[in-house]
Amino acid sequence: xxxxxxxxxxxxxxxxxxxxxxxxxxxxxxxxxxxxxxxxxxxxxxxxxxxxxxxxxxxxxxxxxxxxxxxxxxxxxxxxxxxxxxxxxxxxxxxxxxxxxxxxxxxxxxxxxxxxxxxxxxxxxxxxxxxxxxxxxxxxxxxxxxxxxxxxxxxxxxxxxxxxxxxxxxxxxxxxxxxxxxxxxxxxxxxxxxxxxxxxxxxxxxxxxxxxxxxxxxxxxxxxxxxxxxxxxxxxxxxxxxxxxxxxxxxxxxxxxxxxxxxxxxxxxxxxxxxxxxxxxxxxxxxxxxxxxxxxxxxxxxxxxxxxxxxxxxxxxxxxxxxxxxxxxxxxxxxxxxxxxxxxxxxxxxx
Ligand SMILES: *[C@@H]1O[C@H](CO)[C@@H](O)[C@H](O)[C@H]1NC(C)=O
Ligand SMILES: *[C@@H]1O[C@H](CO)[C@@H](O)[C@H](O)[C@H]1NC(C)=O
Numbered sequence: 001x002x003x004x005x006x007x008x009x010x011x012x013x014x015x016x017x018x019x020x021x022x023x024x025x026x027x028x029x030x031x032x033x034x035x036x037x038x039x040x041x042x043x044x045x046x047x048x049x050x051x052x053x054x055x056x057x058x059x060x061x062x063x064x065x066x067x068x069x070x071x072x073x074x075x076x077x078x079x080x081x082x083x084x085x086x087x088x089x090x091x092x093x094x095x096x097x098x099x100x101x102x103x104x105x106x107x108x109x110x111x112x113x114x115x116x117x118x119x120x121x122x123x124x125x126x127x128x129x130x131x132x133x134x135x136x137x138x139x140x141x142x143x144x145x146x147x148x149x150x151x152x153x154x155x156x157x158x159x160x161x162x163x164x165x166x167x168x169x170x171x172x173x174x175x176x177x178x179x180x181x182x183x184x185x186x187x188x189x190x191x192x193x194x195x196x197x198x199x200x201x202x203x204x205x206x207x208x209x210x211x212x213x214x215x216x217x218x219x220x221x222x223x224x225x226x227x228x229x230x231x232x233x234x235x236x237x238x239x240x241x242x243x244x245x246x247x248x249x250x251x252x253x254x255x256x257x258x259x260x261x262x263x264x265x266x267x268x269x270x271x272x273x274x275x276x277x278x279x280x281x282x283x284x285x286x287x288x289x290x291x292x293x294x295x296x297x298x299x300x301x302x303x304x305x306x307x308x309x310x311x312x313x314x315x316x317x318x319x320x321x322x323x324x325x326x327x328x329x330x331x332x333x334x335x336x337x338x339x340x341x342x343x344x345x346x347x348x349x350x351x
Contacts, residue, residue: 022246023238024185029170030124032151038115041072043108045158046083048072054118056146058173059180059254061097061217070116070150074102074211076171079218085158086199087212089230093220099253101171101184102237104211105158105194105201112155112166119147128174132181135243135250139179148173157205159195165205167191169237180254184213184226186238186247210234215253224251227286279303 032038041049048071057064058078065078073085079095085105108114119125128144136142150173154166168187174180191205200208211234214225226249228234238247272283277292281303284291294303 023187024245024247026168026187029151029185029187030127030147030149030172032115032149032153032170034115036117037119038117038149038151041070041108041114041116043113044072045107045109046073046085046105047108048081048083048114049116050081052116052118054146054148055120056175056177058146058148058175059178060099061219061222061253062255068148070114072106072108072114072155074104074106074152074169075100076148076150076173085194085196086209087230090212090214090216090223090225091220092216092223093218095218096216097218099171099173099182099215100213101169101186102152102167102189102211102213104192105196105199106152106155106167107158107160107194108155110156110160111162111164112168113153114150114155115153116148116150119149120145124149128172131183131250132174132179136181136252142179143176144174145176146174157191157194157201158199159201160191160205164203165190175254178254179252181250181252182215184249189235189237192232192235206232206235213237213249215251276301277303 034040039049041047048069051067051069053067054065057066058068059065060078063078067078069077069081071077071082073082075082076099078097082096082098082103087100087103106112106114124147125144128147129142132142132144133140149170151168151170153168155168156162156164156166167189169189170183170185170187172183172185174182189211191201192210193199193201193205193208195201195203195205198209202208210230210232212225212229213234214223214229216223226234226237226240228236228240240246241248243250270285271290272285275283276290277283277294279294281292281294284293292301292303
């Protein structure tokens with residue numbers, strides 16, 4: 001994704017505000033830090049919180065989990081600790097039942113902290129309930145009873161140092177004991193890869209086998225990957241979204257067969273096979289969708305529109321979220337089966 005300077009794209013017509021990058025600001029993170037009662041994991045390479053018992057059984061991929069691990073390497077796991085630092089492509093087996101906002105070789109000995117807390121605080125539960133009701137219109141009465149907030153604050157990578165680039169992101173797990181949801185929030189992703197030989201990152205933490213974001217049942221079958229995972233594009237995570245807010249991804253995760261499995265269980269169909277891109281656009285296959293990269297002067301989901309609009313134009317598609325055409329950029333959304341799988345990206349207008 002391009003690291004261009006754009007205002008967060010709101011569901012109204014946008015004006016450009018130079019100097020503001022699309023990302024979730026720290027003010028929009030769930031409150032975090034020692035002041036909020038967070039526990040910090042030990043500064044240890046490939047370490048984590050160890051097993052934490054949780055007070056409300058958390059439904060995930062059909063099971064209820066009574067404990068979890070916050071792993072330094074950018075993921076929360078349910079069945080066992082994850083010290084693995086080079087992400088293997090989902091789906092993976094071996095009890096890797098994980099929610100992974102940013103699985104990569106974090107090294108909190110060098111810079112930053114990994115923080116977490118369980119919360120049943122009334123204001124946090126209210127906020128979490130409100131988020132679920134906002135993003136899932138089918139649950140207007142949802143009342144959260146338990147929330148986990150885990151934040152990676154200004155963490156750098158293995159092989160880096162106290163001056164190397166840092167990332168800040170957060171994962172929130174929410175449940176009422178029956179339904180469960182997760183929110184990924186990205187404030188700034190500037191590195192993607194640790195420098196261990198098996199990861200292959202460079203001095204800036206780029207290149208090699210880049211971070212993976214999504215979740216995985218651990219059965220070798222069910223998973224969801226945020227597009228761009230394990231590629232250089234993952235550095236632009238703070239510009240992508242499935243809820244119309246760059247840097248934020250929200251999923252229902254209790255019943256993976258419906259919400260997650262619907263996105264990618266079974267085979268991934270090659271949606272490019274039908275040549276959906278017109279006017280010389282090149283097609284990029286995605287999970288349950290496609291993206292047309294349009295030649296100069298064309299835009300639209302299928303590159304069907306030949307007019308350059310100097311001002312934002314919104315066009316509804318099969319996605320719940322509109323397309324925005326901005327000068328030099330367009331926000332493309334495509335629909336994947338199941339709620340939470342409308343995926344929006346900022347793409348260059350002219351490639
Ligand atoms: C959530 O709480 C509200 C207010 O207490 C209540 O009216 C509603 O029935 C609750 N929803 C569910 C699903 O229990
Ligand atoms: C992200 O970090 C980079 C490198 O430190 C910095 O240049 C950039 O301004 C940051 N972006 C945001 C949105 O904070």
